[in-house]
Amino acid sequence: MTTPIIFDTDPGVDDAQAIAIALAHPDIELLGLTTTFGNVEVATATYNALLLSELAGQSIPVAQGAAAPMSKPKSPPPAHIHGANGLGNIDLPPVKGQPQPVSAGQFIVDTVNARPGEVTLVAVAPLGNLAAALQIDPSIVDKVKRVVVMGGSIREGGNVTPVAEANLFNDPHAGARVLTAGWPLTMVGLDATHRCVLDPAAMARIAEAQGELGKVLAGSYEFYKAFYQQALGFDGCCPHDSCALAWLMKPELFTTQRGHLNVVTEGHAEGQTIFAPEGRPFITERWSTTPLAEVCLDADGAAVVDWIVETLS
């Protein structure tokens, strides 16, 4: 049985790896790519989304969305991590395709309403597009099959602040709406993604098997890896965004717990995700009033990376 998804993305080196998986996996039906600011400006994200699917020889609808956060000022894109072009500053060809004539939020609403109960939203970027879709049509809460978010961190600490993961930090107000909307939701955050390291041998196998797309994956990986080497001192990178798809297709590789999520929207801890496990009493109930969600607290990193390499080679 195939799994129809919309992939919400800000490509981005690790986004590109995940898009390759969504394009390649025989059991994933990629209904569309929706783009947002984040790792890059939104126009660059849209170009990269079109390019990656064209390099794979596929024509996938791309709908452009959020150019900035809902409320806070936008930070400049992290060009030192993903490159100014989002793909490690390697030379890229022009694209043939055009984005859809509707916004990302409208595309999500239309697609979910066309196939109620079937579509999974996989979001691996700041969450403005999903927040916009909720604003346009709140009834999609009951019509999506599931929402899988790569973002947040419970016990692992943050990656852009001591407590915040980048996607939630970049738009905490949108994140708060999406993580507490009450739809079936799984959060795949740094607690899981930091267990996974895509090493150079794994990338070599992927590059060899992926043709023209493989050249872009391998070239952008070299740039991204240099950042990991400098910042964290290991030879490889965390394939954050691919982990959301790994959870969707291979949930048995992850340890999850149900509970209530809250997102801090202001102040020093902005973008922090707070998790109150189901049934656990705290001094007041204030952290346990949001709808239940599922949160990944650990992953079998080696098995996840094996799955990524198998899917792409």
Ligand SMILES: [Ca+2]
């Ligand atoms: Ca991303």
